[in-house]
Amino acid sequence: MSEIKELTKKLNQFIDERNWGPHQTPKDLAISISIEAAELLEDFQWISSEEALEKNEENIREEIADVLIYSLMLCSRLDLDVKEIIEEKMVKNARKYPVTERV
Ligand SMILES: [Mg+2]
Numbered sequence: 001m002s003e004i005k006e007l008t009k010k011l012n013q014f015i016d017e018r019n020w021g022p023h024q025t026p027k028d029l030a031i032s033i034s035i036e037a038a039e040l041l042e043d044f045q046w047i048s049s050e051e052a053l054e055k056n057e058e059n060i061r062e063e064i065a066d067v068l069i070y071s072l073m074l075c076s077r078l079d080l081d082v083k084e085i086i087e088e089k090m091v092k093n094a095r096k097y098p099v100t101e102r103v
Contacts, residue, residue: 004082008072015073029074036066 040063043056
């Protein structure tokens with residue numbers, strides 16, 4: 001089992017044990033990703049990246065984890081393969097942004 005699938009399994013177990021499944025709709029998970037991303041932005045607001053990392057490193061790690069957890073949960077609910085959708089998007093990105101020679 002891949003590490004991503006193992007993590008997803010652990011997250012689903014955590015949710016099932018608390019009976020949170022009925023609240024984890026795709027809509028609410030998408031909203032939660034955005035809220036957690038905004039919480040991550042708060043750590044950087046009004047200060048440089050260096051200051052933010054010095055001052056808020058622990059919280060930055062936690063907010064990134066929150067974004068990733070909700071993203072994995074959304075993929076799970078929609079039965080999406082994380083590796084597959086990332087690889088598909090990278091192919092599209094490579095087509096959209098071809099490598100150009102540097103002069
Ligand atoms: Mg958070």
